[in-house]
Amino acid sequence: xxxTVLIVDDEENARHNITQFLxxxxxxxxxxxxMEEARKILQQGAADxxxxxxxxxxxxxxxxxxxxxxLPSRPPIILxxxxxxxxxxxxxMKNGAFDFLQKPLNLIQVKQSVQRAMxxxxxRRELAHLRxxxxxxxxxxxxxxxxxxxxxxxxxxxxxxxxxxxxxxxTGTGKEVLARAIYSVSPRSKSPFMxxxxxxxxxxxxxxxxxxxxAGAFTSAEKRKLGLMEVADGGILFLDEISSMPxxxxxxxxxxxxxxxxRRVGGTNLIRVDVQVLAASNRSLPRLMEEGKFREDLYYxxxxxxxxxxxxxxxKQDIPDLVGxxxxxxxxxxxxxxxxxxxxxxxxxxAHNWPGNIRELRNxxxxxxxxCDDAAIDLPHLPADLY
Ligand SMILES: Nc1ncnc2c1ncn2[C@@H]1O[C@H](COP(=O)(O)OP(=O)(O)OP(=O)(O)O)[C@@H](O)[C@H]1O
Ligand SMILES: [Mg+2]
Numbered sequence: 553x554x555x556t557v558l559i560v561d562d563e564e565n566a567r568h569n570i571t572q573f574l575x576x577x578x579x580x581x582x583x584x585x586x587m588e589e590a591r592k593i594l595q596q597g598a599a600d601x602x603x604x605x606x607x608x609x610x611x612x613x614x615x616x617x618x619x620x621x622x623l624p625s626r627p628p629i630i631l632x633x634x635x636x637x638x639x640x641x642x643x644x645m646k647n648g649a650f651d652f653l654q655k656p657l658n659l660i661q662v663k664q665s666v667q668r669a670m671x672x673x674x675x676r677r678e679l680a681h682l683r684x685x686x687x688x689x690x691x692x693x694x695x696x697x698x699x700x701x702x703x704x705x706x707x708x709x710x711x712x713x714x715x716x717x718x719x720x721x722x723t724g725t726g727k728e729v730l731a732r733a734i735y736s737v738s739p740r741s742k743s744p745f746m747x748x749x750x751x752x753x754x755x756x757x758x759x760x761x762x763x764x765x766x767a768g769a770f771t772s773a774e775k776r777k778l779g780l781m782e783v784a785d786g787g788i789l790f791l792d793e794i795s796s797m798p799x800x801x802x803x804x805x806x807x808x809x810x811x812x813x814x815r816r817v818g819g820t821n822l823i824r825v826d827v828q829v830l831a832a833s834n835r836s837l838p839r840l841m842e843e844g845k846f847r848e849d850l851y852y853x854x855x856x857x858x859x860x861x862x863x864x865x866x867x868k869q870d871i872p873d874l875v876g877x878x879x880x881x882x883x884x885x886x887x888x889x890x891x892x893x894x895x896x897x898x899x900x901x902x903a904h905n906w907p908g909n910i911r912e913l914r915n916x917x918x919x920x921x922x923x924c925d926d927a928a929i930d931l932p933h934l935p936a937d938l939y
Contacts, residue, residue, distance in 0.1 A: 553671045556580040556874030558599035560616075561632070562609050564579065566657075570603065571765070573659045574666065587611040594620065594627070601669040602629045603662070606640060614640065615648040625676070628669035632657065632784045650891060656756075671878045672891060675876050679758030694877045695735050697867040703730070703859060710830075711738035716809060718794075718854040719832040724911030727832040730861055731790045739829060748782040751793035759801050760817045763808070769818025781814060785825040794831040794854070795840055799847065806850045829854065864906040871901055874910060879929075880916040890921050892928035900931060900939040 557574055560779070561567045562585045571581045571652050580599060584590040589608050593599055606613045613631065620626045628650035635785070643650040650672065651665045677734040693704060710717045710736045719727045728747075735745045748761060760769075764779030768780070780789055791797070813824045831854045840846035864870070879890055897920075906912055920933035931939055 553620060554578050554580070555673065556582060557598035557666055558590065558593055558602045558627070560584045560587075560602060560608065560613065561605040561829035562586065562607075563605075566605075570657070571594055573663065577663050577666075579666065579670075587616065590616060593621075597625075599627050600687070602733070603628050603632060604629050604664070604801040605632045606634065606637070614644045614647065614649070617626045617644060617649055619742070621648060627790060628672050630662075630665050630669060641806070648889070660748055663771060664812045668892065669932065671872075671876060675880050676862060693729060694873050695870040696873060698863045700870060700920050703861060704733070706857065706859055707734045708737055710734050710859065711740075713857070713879060714738070714740065714828050715856040716828070716852075716854050717830045717857045717859055718837075719859045720837075721859065721911055722833060722907075723834045724909035725834075725861040726864055726910050727861055728790075730790060730859065731788075731792075731830045731832060734830060735788050735790075738788065740787045744784050745788045745790065746784040747790035748780055749792040753778060753830045755801065758797065759804065760772070760802070762805065763814050763816055764819075764901050765817035767885060768820040769816070772817065775847045776816070780814065781808060781825055781827055782816075782823060782884065784827045786827075791829065791831040793833060793839060795835040795846065796832045799845070800916045802847045802850050806847065806853055809853055864909045870900055871913070875915055875917055876907060878920065881919050886921065888921055889926045890924060894928050894930045896931045897929050897934060897938075900934055904938050 557579050559567050559570050559574075559581055561570075561583075564585070567583045567585075571583060574581050574811040582593055584593055585608075587608050588600070588809075590604075594602075602616075604613045604616060617629055618628075626648075629648075631641065631644045631650050631652040632648045633644075633654055635654050635656075637654075641649075644652060651820065652666060652730070693700070707730060717734065718911055719730055721727050730748070732745065735741055749757060753761060760777065762779050762781055764777050764782055765773050767773055767776050790807075804814070809829055812826060813822050815822060837846050837851050841848050841851060875893060879893075882888060883890055887906050903918075908915075916935060916938070917929070919935070922928045924930065
């Protein structure tokens with residue numbers, strides 16, 4: 553990850569050494585010898601991350617933290633403290649410093665801290681972009697692993713081609729997130745996205761939920777009710793946990809998809825719609841087919857495109873991004889100020905097998921943040937089975 557680091561230090565030698573090292577690591581740098589110079593550069597918005605010395609000729613470095621506190625996009629500030637200046641460091645962290653490093657500087661630590669700060673910046677920008685585009689955070693998919701890239705490519709194609717899609721994957725891998733992502737990039741996103749969890753609805757109600765009913769279709773049917781298929785016209789119908797759909801409704805669904813038409817329960821009129829169907833399952837449909845519980849024809853009709861969301865343990869390189877995302881999101885939601893994970897805690901997160909996948913990771917981070925009191929997430933904040 554690249555970006556520009558503003559190095560605020562009045563000692564030219566120190567500035568030079570840090571500059572050389574950071575440039576060698578792929579960053580751009582700007583030097584400032586005084587608070588005044590630093591302020592100017594900040595005003596120009598030229599710095600992504602700031603390395604800040606404490607004693608400057610024209611002032612006390614940490615004052616910059618207070619001066620910039622209300623800026624909407626203040627760059628993360630890493631304070632350089634003298635050895636033993638713990639009080640200053642603690643104060644600075646309270647005032648929103650991103651990190652502090654002690655002199656004599658260990659350049660490897662400088663680089664690690666800058667790198668984390670840059671990641672933090674990237675995350676903030678992503679979030680800002682997200683808010684701007686007014687997508688819900690469900691439509692926002694985190695993951696830069698090759699597996700996720702491939703998946704998102706396929707999702708884009710599914711959106712463009714407007715074909716039926718079967719989304720498979722273990723529980724908590726993000727199947728629903730993917731379905732909403734397909735919708736958000738689809739030309740259909742101006743029309744409704746309707747979803748129904750086939751496992752959460754009584755099978756007797758499922759049919760009328762999907763296809764609607766006419767007044768008088770059954771005793772409690774006083775008025776005509778439109779089904780999801782009809783409401784989703786022009787848009788997308790997402791059938792979650794499709795494995796729980798009873799066989800007779802499977803047959804009706806198959807016909808509705810093939811003909812893009814159906815009848816309301818108790819109705820005779822054929823209703824024509826234009827609906828893209830996405831279905832998800834965390835159970836093996838081929839196995840259910842063998843057991844006679846899922847229709848083979850419907851299976852092949854749904855999986856025109858088959859999107860498999862890989863379990864988290866097969867794409868562990870996404871873990872740091874996801875952790876960062878959940879921390880940012882919870883900071884916002886819970887008004888917290890957690891900004892880091894200690895290396896041993898990150899090691900434990902990387903080593904875990906994540907049977908509950910991203911949902912489990914989300915819960916672990918949420919819990920850790922409740923325990924860590926605005927400090928970095930550390931090993932003791934994680935559930936005991938992680939280490
Ligand atoms: N790529 C991702 N980026 C950010 N958050 C994600 C991602 N994938 C999943 N999540 C989050 O993980 C949780 C589980 O995701 P989701 O509900 O989509 O899983 P699922 O595959 O539908 O699980 P199940 O089979 O149990 O229904 C949600 O809180 C979701 O927001
Ligand atoms: Mg789901």
